Amino acid sequence: MKLITLFLISTFTGLSLFFYQQKPLKQSLIDGKEIYTDFCMQCHMTNGEGVPGAFPPLANSDYLEDVDKTIHALKFGLKGPITVNGKPYDSVMVSQGLDDEEIADVMNYILRNWGNSTDEIITEERISTIQK
């Protein structure tokens, strides 16, 4: 009986790993950097410093403390007045058409650069739970 249980557990674990392979963080950061360069950098600039008055900074940004809110903005766009590091912004960021995996990658990259830090690994699954 014990053997069967062990067998079932290991089969289940094996299958889950097979069907749901979380990308290693190292790869996610590499892919996230590429996404950042392609889709984000023109407005948020090379080191996430943004453009005063127009595009809020991602570097040392208090806005990123609310991870779900940030994911929502990346998934569905963001418009209207916001405050970042005490300064007001009122621009439009439309959805960039990134898929969940790409959003997870760029989130991991942004949350670990330019003075931001986290222990949290953003997964594709987490992105998929954020609804409009």
Added chain:
Amino acid sequence: MKTLRHSFFSLTLLLVTACDAQDHGPKISTANTIDYSYEIVADGIDIPWGLSLRSANDFLVTEKAGTLYHVLNGEKTVIKGLPPVYVRGQGGLLDVAHSPNYEEDGLIFFTTSSPLGEEKGGHTALYSAQLKNDSLVNTSLLYKGDYNTKKGQHWGSRIAFDAKGHIYFSIGDRGNRELNPQDISRDGGKIYRLNLDGSIPDDNPFNTTANSRKAIYSFGHRNPQGMITHPDTGQIWVHEHGPRGGDEINIVKAGKNYGWPLITYGINYSGTPITDSTEKGGMEQPLYYWLPSIAPSGMAFSTSDVYPNWKNNLFVGSLRFEYLERLVLEDNEVIKREKVLDSIGRIRNVEQGPDGYLYIGVEGKGILKIIPKS
């Protein structure tokens, strides 16, 4: 290693400072008296990308996210039946233009980022169609760039016409400057010319060149998002986004190479150089270049008497600095630059309507009509 990295960093910083310091052209000025205002003629459009006016009360607007609006007597209607729009990065539904023969053929032309094709990703496509009962009918794909890519950058695209029955449109380098702009066997980084039915004009410059895209009219462009037919000469004027610095105005000539990325007045966003050349034999020099970049989008000549002192001036929207730029030209040289509607927002497009007024598309605001104060 640390010291090495540190000195490399300082060197980069020095280069960046050095490159960015060389402002070019007449300094941008602000008018002493503001003798104009504006009114909003269409609102509720996040990114009004393309605009084509039949009159002040009848115009088409594209929204980048993939909606075509017909604005008739102040009422905004969504046009149904668009082909697939690939919304990705800077891509989406792009420019729109009424046919120069609209009274007879009833055609509209539009460009869009398109997912059609074998490969994943997308490329810029040009369509014609007619409007019937708020839907597109007789939709015809006139051109589709390939090969598709998932890159989000540089789709172009603007549309213009000459008086000889040609349509011109632009496609940007699609985020692959190494391969696309200098290779006429590939799409991207080009201005294209077609007949209005989509066929290739016999006298296109590369029509008899082996292994070429026959629709190409000029090449070596980065990302042209402004195009206008000069009201007097009939030549096609474009402007294009440079990298960091080096946005350009060019007069497009058949078969010419505009140099990207072999020559440029700009540098990488990161501050590193792209090339040490700003000119080379066999490559065209821009009529004007912006340093620093204004991120130009949309282009129009004012030819009417509606605005005092603006006649024959060129107007260009600035995405980056959020104003409309007025350029005064003398013998094809920019002699004065002025901010109009400073801090208005990110300007996507500027058009002169048949009524002689200037209309601009502003992100988050909609379509604005510029009105002189009498």
